[in-house]
Amino acid sequence: MKPFQLLAVLALCSVPLACRSSAPRHEVPCICGQPSADIEGCAHHACLSGHRNPDNPDCVCGSLSIPK
């Protein structure tokens, strides 16, 4: 594999990375576990889309993936 081909592959691979929880989408941080979140809810993109933010152990949005 030539160096530029490897670079292209790496660039493509960075796309799924950017979609992970720590990506600053909408720049709204996960505030689960903080008193404000108990009342107002968390506006982090993962929480709003019904998923749990795996980076925050206090996040209770979404669910655990318990096999049936």
Place this chain on the structure above:
Amino acid sequence: MLFHSKPSPALVLAFLAALAAPSAGQEKIKLESGKVVSGRATAYDAEKEVLSFRTDEGQDMKYPLDQLDSRSVYLVYASVMPKDNAKGQLQLANFARDAGLYEHAARRYGYAEQADPALKTEVESARVELRRRAADYCIANARTSQSKGDAKEAQKWLAIVLERLPDSPQAAEAASMVEEGYAREANARDDALEQEHEALLQKDLKKGKQHYDSMIERTRQGLTARNASKSASLWKSAIDDGEVVLKEIERLEKKFADDPKVQSGAARYRQLTIDQLVEIHLHLASQYTTSSSLKNALKEANAALALDPKNGQALAARARIEQASNEGLIHW
């Protein structure tokens, strides 16, 4: 150099697999002791209420729910409860409420009602209790903030009671606390500027300062009005005041273009005014959300963002309004 040596195809594949692996495989639960365990849930025994969990270290653990932190217990229940199970959602909402997860509780009550409209009366009486507890929680947080000398944070909690829970018995107490503390905290923000630019405020910025003070006063009056339309009208007038202030600041900047002291003071006054305008737009957004006027709420959140595009509270408010609009649920 990294790219001068030829990587083996197997290495490249392994690297790609690692990058593509979904992060959802990593889950964290919290034990009652506060310890966080990382890994993934493998099974749940509903009868015995035991969660099986494989840790990152490869250990297979079994956690009875009474060994988990109440948030993690809620998470387990939420994971196994179908959204269309009305009774189940109602029980889950009550559990969330008792665990202090008020917003989650409010949403679950909505799901229960959506799944079975016949539960409306039962849900509504549970909601009354939810609002009472949530208001207590806000007042307690306001008092704690006040005792720590954080007046701004205290005002934030009081505003939540007044805007989101206006009919709660605690709203009168919140209004009287705002009455006491809001103006003092807001006026203190420009104390230093007032001293530095006393001459300017007496002359060139006199009109601007009058409108600035009026904007603060009308914001406070809006918070304590205890009447939604009166509050909205006062806040809109406060926005008009703020716009006059911004125009006055602009005029002053042009007039004293070569005076760095005036330029610096003007920039700081502009920021204070913008911050206040953002706060007012967010009060309006919050009130419109409570009264189900989500379109108006979104307009106000966007107006706040037009003034301060990176404002975290405004970004969060807009995201929440959009979510409420998509879900078709009124939470409180």
